[in-house]
Amino acid sequence: MKKNLLQISRFVPCSVALLTVATKGKKDAMTASTMFVSENPPLLSVSVAKHIVSHDLIEKAGEFVLNLASMNQVKLAKQLGFTHGSEVDKFKRFSIRKEKASKIGSPLIKGSFANIECKVITSLSAANYIVYLAEAVAWKIDNHLTPIAWYNNKYFALNEEVR
Numbered sequence: 001m002k003k004n005l006l007q008i009s010r011f012v013p014c015s016v017a018l019l020t021v022a023t024k025g026k027k028d029a030m031t032a033s034t035m036f037v038s039e040n041p042p043l044l045s046v047s048v049a050k051h052i053v054s055h056d057l058i059e060k061a062g063e064f065v066l067n068l069a070s071m072n073q074v075k076l077a078k079q080l081g082f083t084h085g086s087e088v089d090k091f092k093r094f095s096i097r098k099e100k101a102s103k104i105g106s107p108l109i110k111g112s113f114a115n116i117e118c119k120v121i122t123s124l125s126a127a128n129y130i131v132y133l134a135e136a137v138a139w140k141i142d143n144h145l146t147p148i149a150w151y152n153n154k155y156f157a158l159n160e161e162v163r
Contacts (some may be wrong), residue, residue, distance in 0.1 A: 016033065017034045018073065023105075027091060030054045044135075044136060049055055049129055053086050061106060064120075064132075064134070065118065066115075069147065070148065073148075118135065121134060121136050
């Protein structure tokens with residue numbers, strides 16, 4: 001098999017987060033991956049392409065929500081991953097059910113395994129992306145749902161412990 005360095009990201013298993021962000025009168029959602037950096041304080045990182053709407057909104061709002069996708073949201077994760085543009089209201093187009101966050105202004109997505117409200121601490125420019133370091137300021141989880149992960153361009157349910 002011929003190796004292509006540009007495909008290496010497919011072989012790093014990662015979380016599937018539906019990032020939501022809102023400012024006055026404007027909101028967006030995108031598929032992202034997140035990684036925890038620290039447990040105490042609870043710090044997470046996420047990278048966002050510089051040319052997309054979510055980036056502009058995060059820069060203005062200084063916050064976002066990481067909605068950890070459940071098995072029921074695979075289709076939505078795919079849709080948000082392939083839909084870009086400032087003229088598209090993704091919440092309407094994909095009938096995204098949202099609810100009010102407890103500590104920030106960006107909306108939560110109903111039906112997610114977990115919703116993590118985040119405030120940006122700092123950011124780093126890396127190639128065509130901005131890597132945000134954010135502190136979790138509130139969260140909730142639905143233990144009745146199963147989270148998913150992404151690996152080798154496919155989605156997998158995370159519902160069985162390996163011993």
